[in-house]
Amino acid sequence: MDHRANPAAAAEAGIDRIADFAGLDAEAREQVARRARVVQLPKDSHPFVAGAPCEAYLIVIEGCVRVQIVAESGREIVLYRVASGESCVLTTSCLLKHEPYSAEALCESVVTALAIPAGLFHDLLGTSSAFRKAVLESYATRVTDLIMTFEELAFRRLDRRLAEALVERAVDGAVTATHHDLAVELGSAREVVSRALKALEQDGLVGLGRGMIRITAPDRLARLARSV
Template sequence: MSEAMQPAGDWVAAFPALVQLDAPARAALSAAGQRMTLPPGAEVFAPGDPCRAWLLVESGSVRVQMTSDTGREVVLYRVGPTESCILTTACLLGEELYSATGIVETETVGIAVGVGAFRRLLEDSAGFRDLVFAGFGRRFTDILMRLEDVAFHRLDIRLARLLLARAADGSVDATHQDIAVELGSVREVVSRQLKTLERDGLIQLDRGRIEIRDPAGLQRIAAAG
């Protein structure tokens, strides 16, 4: 992450959870925050990188994913507006290196709070400490649910749910590889599943786009799990 950072000013007001903190904690956060603007495709962090700041997203989206030794990718979670990154929090608390990759999906404005300021706030502000651990717990639960989904639900069910969730105006703009990464699968397997759905009249495949032809049919598959 090499983009230049600038003082963020009173950025705390854009984060509803942080606004609830007492005045000293809000002032300390405002003073410590640095704002950065990241373009799509930028790498925020990578495996083995040290964690130098607590990271939050003011606007945009960052995808956090892992890649196996064989090149298989799986999306762990996304960090959206007003959210912090659970992996960053874990690395700061455990003094560990990053174990996954953070990639900017849409132009993102982020806030970085330096390690020193983050740790001082944890020590000095019970409200900030509670907020950090509550957020960590919620996102950790989300990741466990995602792992359960990958481990125990059939691929066709997860695929139907993803298509329904991402359909905008009756279509999904994504390649087969994009969907495979989302589902923790491989492109060849996902392509076969998509072809089956197309053969059954539920979708129509175009280059980089999937048209939803029978939402009710997809819903029946999604509900099977």
Template sequence: MSGWARRLFPGLDPADCARIEGLPVQMLPQGAHLFAPGTRAEAFAIVLSGRIEVSLTGPSGREILLYAVEPGQSCIQTTLGLLGNEPYSGDALCVGPVRLVLIPAAQFHALMASSEAFRGFVFRALAGRMSDMTALLERVAFTRVEARLAAALLELARDGTVEATHADLAARIGSAREVVSRRLESMARRGLVATDRGRVALRDQAALVRLSLAV
């Protein structure tokens, strides 16, 4: 994957690109945690392949999926941790095998101080993530649970089937597992879906699309 840093950071000095690409590529297995609540950011992660999901768990045990980090994207919690020296509040889980490069904190701060191209990438990514977080807050606050659930099912479906537990779906839409279970039962009675352990089959996608757009 020679040249990936140049593609990711257009305009970055060739020497800085070479130093970044000279960092070791790390392999994390499915189920590995990149960070956990209370730990501190020690490096800026660049995902080369795979997907990392960052979630937040409240005192009640309810979990919400904040965002996912995929190739070419950054992690807002890590950026804020490095810039503000604050501990992580979320948990980052590899949902499959992940290949990544970790830019040590000292190198990250040096690049932020010296490279306009690198600063631009970091701040554009930060702005995009903040926009995503605002959109998530709006969905949770102003969109009905059933509409959020329908939208999540449509997004996750592969060949008309969603492979996810009720707890996974609840975390994705910012609700409780019991609520998701009741909503899925209601959808099943209306012929919109069929449920099985860890699986939801979409029976009426057109109706689910209409439901996802309801306010």
């Protein structure tokens, strides 16, 4: 469907694809269909950046958005990802607190999302118990995921997290990624990740090449990834 030709119909179709909105009451559904819009965001575009005002509640319909912090040094730390059917915990927080964004988002693919204007978001929080329940339950789930991410960063050894990332990214026994990419993913410095990869290579688990990592002992790497 061309959402530009019939935005209300596109929004209605978008609602049907969001599991959290399955229980929306008729009035809330009509308001969202009439006032929200389906938007398409190109790969590598930024849905928001640090310091920008939060103007809409976004729910991803298709694609994946990475939310990250970028330090003054340029170092990036991935906080979480927003996949199909999910909303962004930072967006919800900024809307509830009427504050600007404190991190940035990057589309890792072409993203289709339902954008609910901030005014409508606040209206529905006050008038629709079903909408309020959907927003708060999604928010609670994402906060729990974020806490688990911080626990991993703080308490789980880097080599275990690196092994897990390699296992998850592997296609036909190889991972196409730079050391910088993996450092961003793991919230570490590139030099630290490079040393960890070299140690895995010396242990016979991987082979390192330019922009590619071959997994030479998949069973052993998987066991390392599962270890605490």
